[in-house]
Amino acid sequence: MTPLAAIHVANKQLGLDEDTARDLYQRVTGKRSLREMNDRELTFIITEQRQRGFKPAEKGLQGPFAKKLQALWIAAWNLGIVRDRTDAAMLSFVRRQTGIEHTRFLLDADDAAKAIDALKAWMTREAGVDWSQTVATASWLTPSGAKIALAQWQMLSVTKAVEPNGFRKFVWDKAKPLDQMADRDWPAVMNQLGEMVRKAKA
Template sequence: MSALGAIHVGNKQLGLDEDTARDLYQRVTGKRSLREMNDRELQLIVTEHRRQGFKPAEKGLQGPFAKKLQALWIAAWNLGIVGDRTDAAMLSFIKRQTGIEHTRFLLDAEDAAKAIDALKAWMTREAGVDWSQSVSTASWLRSSGAKIALAQWQVLSVLRAVDPNGFRKFIFDKAKPLDQMTDRDWPAVMNTLGDLIRKEKA
């Protein structure tokens, strides 16, 4: 977002009407009009807005591997092994694994694999997610979401929060029969099970 755009958003977020905003401009830069200001002066206004509590919207994650990494990060949070589900926490993890600051700079598949594989290994080690797949794997269990949800159920079973044999019935009650579940159906199930895990661990 440009400084000019940030100022307009900041005025709105802080509830400043036109006269109040112009008074702020005058106080900070000596000028009452944004059009008269140079880049440095516009930045001074943005800084003053932030001092008053303006919080610019975070830029969304970008890059070819961003969605996959975010989905895995939220899955790890729903498994109870990640304590902070924010993008900032995920970016810190990615930087530790790859040395790369942000998903928008993560363009090489080999670099992305370092973070993806590390996350998957962590989920296997801490929560028992079985990523393996063979010809004999049931069709519903070929989805990553199903593998994660099944691991969540096992975590809850260990915590004695659910019947170890009740997974199929739970899925049927919450969504649909297991063999009719699609990749789109699993996130809602994982979020529900994640809430249960966090409550049990709290």
């Protein structure tokens, strides 16, 4: 649902006629017309409507940053630092970081960055994920999935669950040679390593 559609649904749900709705817009943004508002201002209107009791139907994750946030959340779960893998838990985290209730209302890149950067910093602090890109970075280590999988391997090496130098062979056995790995290939490896990480931490 787009922000505009959500606002119209909320007006109907809250029983606001056109004049009353425009009064609300004016008070929150200084503008009486939705057409004059940017995405951030529309989000302010939705937040106000929610405070008045609007309850949008929950239909899974939506919004331009939802997939990225979900992928990072599952990666954090596979690193053993997130205990609850569910979308509901991720939405609670996003709400704490941004003050925005749902990914469908997370439309501003700066707002999304608050949650994305907080998740990445947590993964670096608790699991040693190195997000840096340098000229010396091996090409196979460019995807985020590779960085996360390598951090998983290093965590497992510390617990003696795997051989420190066995990462290349493990990836090849589970997927394909390192230099042939694409972004879409890494989730299967991360999920497999995630099971091992959670077992080691149990």
